[in-house]
Amino acid sequence: MARDKSAVKPTEAELTLLNILWQMGPATVRQIHESVSATQKTGYTTVLKILQIMHEKSLVIRDETNRAHVYAAANSEMHTQSSLIKDLISKAFGGSTSKLVMRAIDESTSAEEINDIRQLLNSLEK
Amino acid sequence: MARDKSAVKPTEAELTLLNILWQMGPATVRQIHESVSATQKTGYTTVLKILQIMHEKSLVIRDETNRAHVYAAANSEMHTQSSLIKDLISKAFGGSTSKLVMRAIDESTSAEEINDIRQLLNSLEK
């Protein structure tokens, strides 16, 4: 059975590249590789290969107009984050969002972040 | 380098078994297999094998006193959930807990859950 596109969950390496694409916007393999090289030692062709696989999975789109293809995230950061968090809630938190929030907040969470969350709650209709 | 025990992240299949162990408490392979069979079609030896691997990784402990070994989760549900959520926050949310909470709450979140979260925030010192 063909896998539903929306069900595609990026692997860890793929998520690393998506983070770069969300931050930089559309970019060539070279640019992406340079960015990822700042924190990891990964070969150029490794990055290329992962991007090609991501393209097959429709995790990225690419513009082949020029010699150096330009890659871009297929889905927004927000969309992907929502899907990742829903997946975790269902698989590790018995479907309970509040349980997840309880675990997410701990002593290391800054007062500023707590405030942001309070404001979010205040803005809800419910 | 030896992997730090606390850094061991359960795989998806392992998490399924951990959920059962947290819910049932210590159990034999047979019991665990029966439970998992309620929702999935998985062979008995597959469950056994995964438990053995989890034992090697110290994700579970086991009592070998009796013929049928009794398995139990090595870490609490809360501990494991915290570690999973921290991992996700760092890899997909740029370290921002509030961003994660914003993505976690959506139209499908019940009023009751929202209330639980409000109470959690109220109970914080910050």
Add this chain to the structure above:
DNA sequence: TAACTGTTACGATTTCATTCGTAATATACG
């Protein structure tokens, strides 16, 4: 004790994720 049953142990297979070397190709430049 012998064979039946239920359990663990072991190893093979398959699939996926990751890595990277090398070949093929396209572009630029002398």
Add this chain to the structure above:
DNA sequence: CGTATATTACGAATGAAATCGTAACAGTTA
């Protein structure tokens, strides 16, 4: 044009995850 360079394409190697068949073993019972 033809050589150098940058890029993409391909495929192999490795390792982890998941599955399950079969062997080995222990305990039970006829």
